[in-house]
Amino acid sequence: MPREFPLAIHWFRRDLRTLDNLALHHASKAAKGVIPVYVVSNWKDEHLWTGPNRQSFLCDSLASLDKNLQVIGGRLIIRSGNAVEALLGLAAETGAQAIFYNQDPDPFGKSTESHLEESCESRGIACRGYHDHTLHPPGEVLTQTGEPYRVFTPYSKNWLQLEKPAPVAKPKVLATPAEIASDNLPTLEHWNLNPAGEQILKAGERAAHDRLKRALKERLINYKDLRDIPSTPGTSRISQDLRFGLLSPRTVYAKTAKLLEEFPNQVGIQTFIKELAWREFYMAILHHYPHVLEDEFSPAWRGLPWDEPDEKFEAWKEGRTGFPIIDAGIRELLATGFMHNRVRMIVAMFLTKDLHIDWRLGEQFFMQHLTDGEIASNNGGWQWSAGTGADAAPYFRIQNPWSQTKRYDPKGTYIKRWVPELVDVPAKALLEAPKDGKPIAADYPLPCVDHKTERDRTLAIFKRHKQELGRATL
The missing domain is CATH 1.10.579.10 (DNA Cyclobutane Dipyrimidine Photolyase, subunit A, domain 3)
Incomplete structure (x- = not known):
C-alpha cells in the first residue's frame, strides 16, 4: 500500500516512548521515513514551573528514547530554541512533507500547536495532531446538556462508562535518514542547572514498564488500604511516567482492566482506576477553565x-x-x-x-x-x-x-x-x-x-x- 508521504517528522514532547504512541504510530503508517525530533527549551537558570529534578529525568528519558528508536531504524534528532521555528527549519532542511505530534494538555503547548498549524498551512506542510495524553478528550466527557463537569463524582461515573481506546502497535521501522544533523542530547548544563535530588527514580521507557509491572503485581490489590500510608510502598509510583509519556494511559488502563478481570470486584484495583479518572478530571478542568492557573476556580x-x-x-x-x-x-x-x-x-x-x-x-x-x-x-x-x-x-x-x-x-x-x-x-x-x-x-x-x-x-x-x-x- 503506497505511503502518503515520502518523509514525515514526528515531534516528541510529552510522549517519550515507542510503545503505544498514537502520533508516532500514524506517522510510521503514513510515511516511508520518519524523523523523530525533540526540541529542547532555551530558558536558562531558574524557572518558575520546573527545576533540576524534572529536567534530569527528562534528559535521561531522552537518552533512553534515542536508544529505543535506533532499534527500529530511527534516531532522535535534537534541536533547541523556539519549537515552531525549529520544526519548520527541519522540514525545510529535509524536505519533510508532514509533521505529526501528540497534543499537549497545557495552555502554552496548545498555543504553540496553533502557531505550528497556521505556519504549516501557509507552507503546504501537513500538520496532524493526536489526542494521546488522556483516555478521553476533555470534550468527550460532558454533562447531558453538553457542559463540562465541575464535580468529580458525576464526571467519574460518565468516564467509567465510556469505552476505552485500545493501545496501538509499536512501529516496526522508521527509516530515519542518516545524514540529518542533530544537536547533542541535553544535560542539566544546557539550562545552567545543578543536580538537586539525590534519589531520583530511574528514567526511560523500560524502567517505567518495570514500575507498572510491579504495581500490577504487588500494589494495586491493596491500593485502597495502603495508598494513604506514606511509610509503605502502597502507591503505583508511575505518575512521572505518565507525565513524560513513558507510559501511555491506554496501556496503563488496559493492563489494569485485565487485572480487574482476574480479581473482579477488587476494591483496590477499582480505586486505582478512579485515580486515573481524577487525573483526567483535572486536565478537563484546565482545558475548559484555563484561568485556574491564575485565579481561584471558584x-x-x-x-x-x-x-x-x-x-x-x-x-x-x-x-x-x-x-x-x-x-x-x-x-x-x-x-x-x-x-x-x-x-x-x-x-x-x-x-x-x-x-x-x-x-x-x-x-x-x-x-x-x-x-x-x-x-x-x-x-x-x-x-x-x-x-x-x-x-x-x-x-x-x-x-x-x-x-x-x-x-x-x-x-x-x-x-x-x-x-x-x-x-x-x-x-x-x-x-x-x-x-x-x-x-x-x-x-x-x-x-x-x-x-x-x-x-x-x-x-x-x-x-x-x-x-x-x-x-x-x-
Whole structure:
C-alpha cells in the first residue's frame, strides 16, 4: 500500500516512548521515513514551573528514547530554541512533507500547536495532531446538556462508562535518514542547572514498564488500604511516567482492566482506576477553565486576603516548621523529587490554612521540585487543599497535622526516615504539639504556629470574605 508521504517528522514532547504512541504510530503508517525530533527549551537558570529534578529525568528519558528508536531504524534528532521555528527549519532542511505530534494538555503547548498549524498551512506542510495524553478528550466527557463537569463524582461515573481506546502497535521501522544533523542530547548544563535530588527514580521507557509491572503485581490489590500510608510502598509510583509519556494511559488502563478481570470486584484495583479518572478530571478542568492557573476556580473565593510570605514560608520550604509530618514531606521532596500524595495534601493545607500563604506560591514550589510535576493535577491538588478549586474540600475542612500524623504515621516511621533529628524521639511525642514549651528534640524547632489559633483565623477569613461577597452582589 503506497505511503502518503515520502518523509514525515514526528515531534516528541510529552510522549517519550515507542510503545503505544498514537502520533508516532500514524506517522510510521503514513510515511516511508520518519524523523523523530525533540526540541529542547532555551530558558536558562531558574524557572518558575520546573527545576533540576524534572529536567534530569527528562534528559535521561531522552537518552533512553534515542536508544529505543535506533532499534527500529530511527534516531532522535535534537534541536533547541523556539519549537515552531525549529520544526519548520527541519522540514525545510529535509524536505519533510508532514509533521505529526501528540497534543499537549497545557495552555502554552496548545498555543504553540496553533502557531505550528497556521505556519504549516501557509507552507503546504501537513500538520496532524493526536489526542494521546488522556483516555478521553476533555470534550468527550460532558454533562447531558453538553457542559463540562465541575464535580468529580458525576464526571467519574460518565468516564467509567465510556469505552476505552485500545493501545496501538509499536512501529516496526522508521527509516530515519542518516545524514540529518542533530544537536547533542541535553544535560542539566544546557539550562545552567545543578543536580538537586539525590534519589531520583530511574528514567526511560523500560524502567517505567518495570514500575507498572510491579504495581500490577504487588500494589494495586491493596491500593485502597495502603495508598494513604506514606511509610509503605502502597502507591503505583508511575505518575512521572505518565507525565513524560513513558507510559501511555491506554496501556496503563488496559493492563489494569485485565487485572480487574482476574480479581473482579477488587476494591483496590477499582480505586486505582478512579485515580486515573481524577487525573483526567483535572486536565478537563484546565482545558475548559484555563484561568485556574491564575485565579481561584471558584469565583466566590477570588480576592481572598493571603499573608505576605515571611520567615514561616521559608521554614516551610526548608522542612523546619516544627511540625514533623510537614517537615518530613518537604524533605522527602527536596531529597527525591517526590512527595507521597497523602502528605502532599497535608503539606498544602498547612501552607494555606495554617500559614495563610497563597496557594499559588505552594503550587510553584511543588512544580519546581516534583519530578512528576503535572500542571493540571498540581493545580487541582493545591486548589483542593486551599478550598478554592473544583470539587474542593470545603473551606471549613482544615486538616490538623497532628491528628493526620496519628492516623497515617502513628509509629513515626515516615517522619523518622526523613527527619533524622527525631529518630530517637518516642512515636507518641510526634503525634501532638509539645505542651511544656520545649521542642520535641534538642536540635528540632518548636512548632512555628499554634494549629488551633490558625484554624480559627482561617475560618474567620473565609467567613468574612463570604459575607463581603454577599454584600457586594446585593
